[in-house]
Amino acid sequence: MANGNDKVLLKGNEAFAEAAIRGGLRFYFGYPITPQSEIPEFMSRELPKRGGVFLQAESELGAINMAYGAGAAGGAVFISSSSPGIALMQEGMSFLCSAEVPLVALNVSRGGPGIGGIQPGQADYFQVTRGGGNGDYKIPVFAPASIQEAIDLIYESAELAAYWRNPIMIFVDGIIGQMMEPVTLPEQRPFTETSKIRDAKPWAITGYGDDDTKKNVVKSLRMQPDDLERHVEYLFEKYRRAEKELCRVETQDIEDADIVLVAFGTVARIAREAIEILATRGIKAGLVRPISLWPFPYDVFDKIGSRTKAVISAELSMGQMIEDVRIGVGKRLPVRLINRTGGMIPTSLDLADSAEKIYKEVN
Amino acid sequence: MNKRGFFIVKAVIQIKRITIITGHYGSGKTEFAVNFALGEAGKREYAKHALCDLDIVNPYFRSREKRLMLEEHGISVFGSSEQDEITAEIPALGANVRGPLENAECRVIVDAGGNDSGALVLNQFRKYFTPEQTDVLAVVNFSRYETRTVADAAEQIAMIERATGLAVGGLVGNTHLLRETTAETVLRGHDLALQLGEKLGIPLLYDCYPVGVVDPAYPQCAPLRDTLFPLNLYLRPTWLDR
Numbered sequence: 287m288a289n290g291n292d293k294v295l296l297k298g299n300e301a302f303a304e305a306a307i308r309g310g311l312r313f314y315f316g317y318p319i320t321p322q323s324e325i326p327e328f329m330s331r332e333l334p335k336r337g338g339v340f341l342q343a344e345s346e347l348g349a350i351n352m353a354y355g356a357g358a359a360g361g362a363v364f365i366s367s368s369s370p371g372i373a374l375m376q377e378g379m380s381f382l383c384s385a386e387v388p389l390v391a392l393n394v395s396r397g398g399p400g401i402g403g404i405q406p407g408q409a410d411y412f413q414v415t416r417g418g419g420n421g422d423y424k425i426p427v428f429a430p431a432s433i434q435e436a437i438d439l440i441y442e443s444a445e446l447a448a449y450w451r452n453p454i455m456i457f458v459d460g461i462i463g464q465m466m467e468p469v470t471l472p473e474q475r476p477f478t479e480t481s482k483i484r485d486a487k488p489w490a491i492t493g494y495g496d497d498d499t500k501k502n503v504v505k506s507l508r509m510q511p512d513d514l515e516r517h518v519e520y521l522f523e524k525y526r527r528a529e530k531e532l533c534r535v536e537t538q539d540i541e542d543a544d545i546v547l548v549a550f551g552t553v554a555r556i557a558r559e560a561i562e563i564l565a566t567r568g569i570k571a572g573l574v575r576p577i578s579l580w581p582f583p584y585d586v587f588d589k590i591g592s593r594t595k596a597v598i599s600a601e602l603s604m605g606q607m608i609e610d611v612r613i614g615v616g617k618r619l620p621v622r623l624i625n626r627t628g629g630m631i632p633t634s635l636d637l638a639d640s641a642e643k644i645y646k647e648v649n
Numbered sequence: 650m651n652k653r654g655f656f657i658v659k660a661v662i663q664i665k666r667i668t669i670i671t672g673h674y675g676s677g678k679t680e681f682a683v684n685f686a687l688g689e690a691g692k693r694e695y696a697k698h699a700l701c702d703l704d705i706v707n708p709y710f711r712s713r714e715k716r717l718m719l720e721e722h723g724i725s726v727f728g729s730s731e732q733d734e735i736t737a738e739i740p741a742l743g744a745n746v747r748g749p750l751e752n753a754e755c756r757v758i759v760d761a762g763g764n765d766s767g768a769l770v771l772n773q774f775r776k777y778f779t780p781e782q783t784d785v786l787a788v789v790n791f792s793r794y795e796t797r798t799v800a801d802a803a804e805q806i807a808m809i810e811r812a813t814g815l816a817v818g819g820l821v822g823n824t825h826l827l828r829e830t831t832a833e834t835v836l837r838g839h840d841l842a843l844q845l846g847e848k849l850g851i852p853l854l855y856d857c858y859p860v861g862v863v864d865p866a867y868p869q870c871a872p873l874r875d876t877l878f879p880l881n882l883y884l885r886p887t888w889l890d891r
Contacts (some may be wrong), residue, residue, distance in 0.1 A: 466827065
């Protein structure tokens, strides 16, 4: 293994898997799907030699329920899939949230709807931020824009998931999974030994052990409505705290910009180059890059200065994040969309041209 | 050592008609194949030039994405079953791949898929890959996580040879960290590639450096002057380095 300070060239998917292992996530359950199949491939090779467990499930339904079981027993679990596979896992996500089972989940998303295609997309924004499972629940979602940021967030999420006793979702598009960047890997966090789980996670199902009076139950079934209501209210107390503590955003020149672009993941990278192009045309553009998609950084839009004429949501979807941008902006400014979908990616020139056109329309 | 490399470039590469580019996932096979094919086409030694993209395992960053640019330089691109289909879930190779391989007038660069699994597809074209007309090169990047040591890189090459039954006859050093590559990165890669060549008994033919990132005039690159190979990053969008 590389030392902490050595730079290595890693493909996104390999980096995500390595970061999960180094974060102490000892169990991986998955089913291959493009564009993230390198992850189960990497895990099948690496986890067994490093004291972890890799198990290929019969489907994504199997994988999420294995994660539910292993997590309930106190195992630190990582799962990954791509859009349609994550769709299959939604019921399980709801169960994990209700039963307060930690999990780090990764969606390397592709074009949809349906089986869609294998090129990159961000049209799972609603899926990951609103959730496709039943009932009242929330999942914190982080959307890194580089491989290094993804490594750091996956590594941190291993601890966050255990602390919040909730799944944490990492959301990247296929480009970030498939591209390569020089990165620095964090030190290996030791796996929790099975015998130590009882102490580390006193709520986990670890059997009676030496104490035959104490038996933990991890469940989502609550037949009494008042009991279920109390449980959901308790969960939402936790989510309200998470909204304050997990909200993350990066901004660039939004106080005195002519227009402000809002973009996450790959599109934020393209936007940075587009902003340079716009500067050569005399248009000053700012950037809001949400890093957490839930909680969404609504308050950041209050910092946009009086010079700004419009806020533009740039997305690889038909416009999903734009709904959150509208909530954040309110009625102060027009909110417009620049988008591609189906696996298409705008060039920085496309983005700059579209933003310039919008600026001229609103100015 | 460099003379040896130079000699082999002359003796091997310029004589044989088919060059197969293999290597570990993400070693830079495709970037090298595209750059190499452009260089070969520029020599005008053959009536026709072709790049056969046999990478059916990697869904993104394939050489056939650069079809138009290559065609402008007189290089025909073969590979996918449908001309512009770059997104098929189960990509298949078209029968037309055999055309350039059968044509003795055509200089062919074959861009194989990564690792042994990606290179496996070469087997269906084995009858064309006779030692008389074929060179098999392996691209190595010692900055890649899984080929950081000579032993790891040797194992990757051994796996590719086992899967294909083809013997790798030369190395292409491509140790880099994209925009963070320095002359030291290239030199370190050169030293390790020489050790790898020694271990396998094959020559190091090229030391690639990313154009616009490493200056080949840098004094420390002087010992590499016979093997330096400029690599233009055709497949990498500029915004990836923002």
